Amino acid sequence: MSAELAGRTLMPLVVVALLWPVPVLLSRARWTSRAPKAAAITWVVYALVTAYTLLLTLAFSADSWAIAGLLLLWMLGRLLQTVYTLRGSQRRHQDALAMVAIYDPELRVHVVDDDRALAYCLPNGAQPMVVVTRGCLELADDAELRAILAHERSHAQNRHDLLVTGFLAWQRIFPFLPTSRVAADAVCAVTEAWADDAAAAHVSHDVTLRAIMRLGSGVPGGLDGVGWQPDPATMARVRRLLDQMPERRRYAAGL
Template structure:
């Protein structure tokens, strides 16, 4: 029990320290862009990413501003804001700590990778509420080569090919019976231990 907790504390501290260094660097080289709610960095490689946490920041490079249309830029910015609003850095730290504490387990390595991919998909879905599939997919392609710094969440992100296929393929809406089943299971799940405990 102490080993996972120790790794969790260490991973949380390392992530916070890394984000702090990135924020310090942005204070020196970044330029505020209130019209986008972001910080612009003079770098030729197209990249869009966010630094989550208490002093969160969305960062856009000049290269991204040069290649993205207004619609594409707005879509990818919404993706990054979804990471911040959803506090996606927290499950990433948890998955990282789990992977480090149990290095020998392939499950731990896969859990870390799949957590990152799922968080990117959640952010994609949030962006698709307000922006077109084409705008988001094109923006993802344009910034795929731009690597986000350590401690940041980038729009290029993990599993880009899987995400692109998912973004460009409309998902069928679940049937009403499916929704009712999910609702019933959600209500029944907390009551199941009580029913088992009170049974004969």
């Protein structure tokens, strides 16, 4: 078997591996929760390598770079469409905030008069906006609020929206592959872990943990006796922070 024939035989198998088992294994790897920044870079490299290998395999298999070029244009088109759609939604959100939100220069956040306890980062080009509700300000104590704002500002400063947008586009490029959703969900989890680490570095792990639980429960003061039922993503964040705390605190938390 010639080297060229062997290459043409093996490359489709490599593509299949990159599109199926590799993202599943990467999403389940334990080290990603311990090193979210490295995990984010790994996911980006994975996507670039997979796209390049797919295009190269198609070009060699069809003996035509034109077909690979058309696929590349289609992939870029899906990326641009995703960016355009999300940017339009963000502009509408910004227009709504302009009517209902009040900027707090001391906290450097936009405050919305809403009883619900919410905090989020709204992408806005090079100037992302951190938004909190009155309910959040009333619910969290000073330390918890610092953790919440540090978390959201990490999203803003590190432009996590670009990373998430890229993998939303990846999901649209391969809508027929369940693993594209796996990759997008894993990248979202990585950005949350990254922001949680920033909050923990700014205040502490226990305060960050308390802030997550406080927003999730919507209950001021202690959480004793509260029937808290977080979603799986939030529970994963809680367990991750508990894993980074002294063992006695894990037992005290009862998780």
